[in-house]
Amino acid sequence: MTVLYNDPADFAEDQFAGFLDLYSDRLRGVPGGAVAHRSETPQVAVVVGGGSGHYPAFCGIVGPGFATGAVVGNVFTSPSAAQVYSVAKAAHQGQGVVLTFGNYAGDNMNFGIAAERLRKEGIDTRIVVVTDDIASSPTESERRGIAGDFTVFKALGAAAASGLDIDEVERIGRAANAATRTFGVAFSGCTMPGATSSLFTVPEQHMGVGLGIHGEPGIRDEPLKTADELARLLVTDLLASAPARKSSRVAVILNGLGTTKYEELFLVWKTVAPLLREAGLEIVEPEVGELVTSLDMGGLSLTLMWLDKELEHMWKADTYTPAYRKQNALLTGLRPAHTGHDSAEAHDDAPTPHTSALPVARLVLDGLRTLARTMHDNATELGRIDAVAGDGDHGRGMVKGADAALAAAESAASASAGPSWILRKAGQAWAAAAGGTSGVLWGAGLESAGAALDDQAAKFGRGELAAAVHAFASAITDLGRATPGDKTLVDALLPFVDSLELSLMSSTDPAEAWSTAAATATAAAEATAALTPKLGRARPLADKSVGTPDAGATSFSMIVRALETLAPATERTQP
Secondary structure, three states, X not given: OOOOOOOHHHHHHHHHHHHHHHOOOOEEEEOOEEEEOEOOOOOOEEEEEEEEOOOOOOHHHEOOOOEOEEEEEEEOOOOXXXXXXXXXXHHOOOOOEEEEEEOOHHHHHHHHHHHHHHHHOOOOEEEEEEOOEOOOOOOHHHOOOOOOHHHHHHHHHHHHHOOOOHHHHXXXXXXXXXXXXXXXXXXXXXXXXOOOOOOOOOOOOEEEEOOOOOOOOOOEEEEOOOHHHHHHHHHHHHHHOOOOOOOOEEEEEEEEOEOOOHHHHHHHHHXXXXXXXXXXXXXXXXXEEOOOOOOOEEEEEEEEEEOOHHHHHHHHOOEEOOOOEEOOOOOOOOEOOOOOOOXXXXXXXXXXXOOOHHHHHHHXXXXXXHHHHHHHHHHHHHHHHHHOOOOOOHHHHHHHHHHHHHHHHHHHHHOOOOHHHHHHHHHHHHHHHHOHHHHHHHHHHHHHHHHXXXXXXXXXXXXXXXXXXXXXXXXXXXXXXXXXXXXOOHHHHHHHHHHHHHHHHOOOOHHHHHHHHHHHXXXXXXXXXXXXXXXXXXXXXXXXXXXXXXXXXXXXHHHHHHHHHHHHHHHHOOO
């Protein structure tokens, strides 16, 4: 298990500080990650990223011939859009930026938002999403990105290092993804820093087939096989899922997930290699070891990338990074990395609000305090719910976002800001600090709720309350694209909003309206236990999810129930 930490909440940041000190001769830390010292010749910037807990991915592969920069989120949590933007700006060398990451909802949202921001500033930004996990879906576009991240990132980095323009770098990255397939198994779950038990368990003498790299269990459990039998399973399933256009030459990775010993990997490779050769494949510069891990998970995965002449050149190209090197890559001729751009936005002064807005501002601040306290009190339970078919990070992520939002709100309130300004700053802070799907959604929701209010308004009544709640919900549904029945936050959110708006329109006392809506949200959240997930990390584990409510819907219902304590104050704000 993961036994060394100071404060478990700061594990990702603390370990990264040590990493940066160790490799300061070849890379530099920036807000959100690290960038490589650059060569004299500018090149397309390849920025990789995802959550911590996967070393050598992602920061361990920053250097000549590989990634230009890496964005590092919290453990198993996508980095925030602000972090992606910060690293991309620092890595940019005037030739454009390619953002590349595994296919997860939070990563897609955060990297997508950062890409749009970069494009608005005139930086040509492309996105290459890795979809190599054949166990997660029969449809390639819906597959997760696991150890195949490594082959795709390597191809992109080599293409950029060879001086190709951004169109060619993007094309080669997409070709590498289309040619890559991965299949893996887990022998044991991984343990989050500070936790006393693993995110999931595998029955004794069994293995989880089709694992994820965020601590997710396998798609199904099967009796544990011998090394030879496991090798046959991996090779057989991968060859059955080969791309339509394939060659006879393959790059191969036998990847350890964290605690499977190298000797065990060598044992499996002893059978994998001849099986591939018997299938008519020629193995090109194989890698056996830990390249994309999952903290202390026991398990392994097999990755094949079918090579044409171009992809083979990229796979064999020299590289020199903290965790991965190929011969002839040198550090000579390098100069310190560009100091980059300070991505922290200027803290402009809050406009002076109308006096009528100040009581509402105090109410909003009290609400955020209640929200943060509620998430702290329920973080463990939310993590337990999320771990059934996900990565168990929902409680920790909600706490991180709520704390950041509250700190930003208190800072704004100390400057006598109005409710609109406080909510907008709270939302921005939540999204920047928390990352992940919930971080994006809650951040956008709070910011939109604030934008729906006017700090110069002379009164705040039912209409303003309804508008803010409606804006909160619209931002989440527009960004997350979830619909009722998908087993997400939306399944509790929309019934809450519908109930509240209906009651407010019928002149129901606002306190009573909120209480009724909160009860509706609670019932709707409980009802998600019968649903199967259609979006997010839990989708490949749909059957395991049945019987457990959705963590996002549950946390939302907890929050709106807790906010009932503020209902009398809400009533006083009405005309």
